[in-house]
Amino acid sequence: MITVRGLARQFTLRGRTVDAVKGIDFDVAAGELVGFLGPNGAGKTTTLRMLTTLLRPTRGSGTVAGCDLLTDPKGVRRKIGYVAQGGSTWPESKVAEEIELQARLYGLSKTEARRRGALLAERLDLSGLDQRPAKTLSGGQRRRLDIALGLVHEPELVFLDEPTSGLDPQSRANLWDHVRRMRAEQGMTVFLTTHYLDEADALCDRILVTDDGRIVAEGTPDELKARVAGDSITVDVADHVTDAAEVVRRLPDAREVTVVADTVRFRVPRGDAVLPELLRALDGRRITMTAVKVNRPTLDDVFLSLTGRSLRDGEAPTPALEATHAA
Numbered sequence: 001m002i003t004v005r006g007l008a009r010q011f012t013l014r015g016r017t018v019d020a021v022k023g024i025d026f027d028v029a030a031g032e033l034v035g036f037l038g039p040n041g042a043g044k045t046t047t048l049r050m051l052t053t054l055l056r057p058t059r060g061s062g063t064v065a066g067c068d069l070l071t072d073p074k075g076v077r078r079k080i081g082y083v084a085q086g087g088s089t090w091p092e093s094k095v096a097e098e099i100e101l102q103a104r105l106y107g108l109s110k111t112e113a114r115r116r117g118a119l120l121a122e123r124l125d126l127s128g129l130d131q132r133p134a135k136t137l138s139g140g141q142r143r144r145l146d147i148a149l150g151l152v153h154e155p156e157l158v159f160l161d162e163p164t165s166g167l168d169p170q171s172r173a174n175l176w177d178h179v180r181r182m183r184a185e186q187g188m189t190v191f192l193t194t195h196y197l198d199e200a201d202a203l204c205d206r207i208l209v210t211d212d213g214r215i216v217a218e219g220t221p222d223e224l225k226a227r228v229a230g231d232s233i234t235v236d237v238a239d240h241v242t243d244a245a246e247v248v249r250r251l252p253d254a255r256e257v258t259v260v261a262d263t264v265r266f267r268v269p270r271g272d273a274v275l276p277e278l279l280r281a282l283d284g285r286r287i288t289m290t291a292v293k294v295n296r297p298t299l300d301d302v303f304l305s306l307t308g309r310s311l312r313d314g315e316a317p318t319p320a321l322e323a324t325h326a327a
């Protein structure tokens, strides 16, 4: 459904060149729900804008829904749906009017526009709201209306840019249910961008992990997590964090030791087995531990082990201690 080779985009702003996307390759099969996961500025929106023909690539090639990105952009646009970050509703228009108008813009008859509007409203839980002006909807309802507008012409492939950005946890989970159901009922292919780890984990069949304009890993959430062998341990200390990191580095099989503020993080094959020795060693150096946590691998660990940075909070580890291996 999507094939992309060497896709790149450069911007020039006030004499400065930014390589937003640095030559990426990937494929998406029909019916897949694929997530493009990465931190702010990784190049997700730029990639999406190229795939939806809103932005011309500087280099590379691709086909989207069977049409060539460079030579047949109109063909691509006819076959896809695109739900942008900001949405595109008129604040004063009523929900049903908005959906029907969008359907009419795609050339559907009045009757067909009404039929599809009613169907989408029902599928996206908007039926009771069809006479409400868009400006009175909640954030979650608004996003569902945006999705309805992107699906009105029954595309075989839909692009969602950060679909749950700014929503509260309950509305996000609710939107995931809707996306899953729409995909199952309509057999659509879905390609979405997100910087939420839980969203990628819960929703996507496959994830492309991106950073700084490149794809750094891809796989199912489980495959990606399986790459990061072992548990992650986080130790908070009251003081002497550098000494605590030294203690950790001497533990058998400890790796990826990083320090942020008063916290030492590292990875070992079995977290529970190493704790007694860790406690003894810290005690021996008179270092006061204030908290300790043992976690199974997450997608954030995958990102951390690939890039040395956390996707969750953008924090940078202390460079001197980055990825230090046990002596």
Ligand SMILES: Nc1ncnc2c1ncn2[C@@H]1O[C@H](COP(=O)(O)OP(=O)(O)OP(=O)(O)O)[C@@H](O)[C@H]1O
Pocket: 011, 012, 013, 018, 019, 020, 038, 039, 040, 041, 042, 043, 044, 045, 046, 047, 195
């Ligand atoms: N029109 C533009 N002119 C100059 N630089 C741009 C332009 N659009 C994007 N960039 C730069 O390209 C890089 C990638 O931006 P992009 O918006 O694609 O990232 P993103 O992963 O979607 O981030 P976010 O999650 O914040 O939306 C950033 O450094 C951004 O500042």
